[in-house]
Amino acid sequence: MKTIVRMNKWANAHTSIGLDVLRIGLGIFLFWKGILFAGQTKELTHLIAPDNPDATTLILAHYIAMSHFAGGILVAAGLLTRLSLAFQYPILIGAVIINFTGAMDALALTQAIIALVVATFFLIIGSGKHSVDYTLKMNV
Known part of the structure; x- marks a missing residue:
């Protein structure tokens, strides 16, 4: 816990508009991908389980779409950033794995890797100084 508090203090002291x-x-990006996945549920279920899509695959596809949709809004606002990115993390790791094991799409792989790296960065340092989290913390 001390490490997270120390990283938060460092991030708040060294924050910039660029990080925000x-x-x-x-x-x-996550919000946009959530909208795309919601509109392409059949293609998403085929990516998850190409041989035998079942009800679990459909539930997982809806989880991915709604998690990206809601998580994207929360991350953009800087509200519950770490929690929403924790829900995104398995999805982003799965996206990288699917692009390596299936038919590799270079653009999708690049997007997944960049999103995973940036999500890891914000999972560690938090939402920063110009966020709803910081504003709520300072006003309480």
Whole structure:
């Protein structure tokens, strides 16, 4: 816990608009992917289980779409950033794995790797100084 508090203090002392733009960009990207996945549920279920899609696969596809949709909004606003990225993390790891084991799409693989790296960064340092989390913490 002391390590997280120390990283938060460092992040708040060294925050910049660039980090906030990066966080907001990640949130918008996740939100956009959530909208795309919601509109392409059949293709998403085929990616998850190409041989035998069942009810579990459909539930997982809906979880991915809604998690990206809601998580993207929360990350962009800087509200519950670490929690929402913790829900995104298994999805992003799965996206990287699917692109390596299945038919490799270079653009999708690049997007997944970049999103995973940026999500890991914000999972560690938090939402930063210009966020709803920081504003709520300072006003309580």
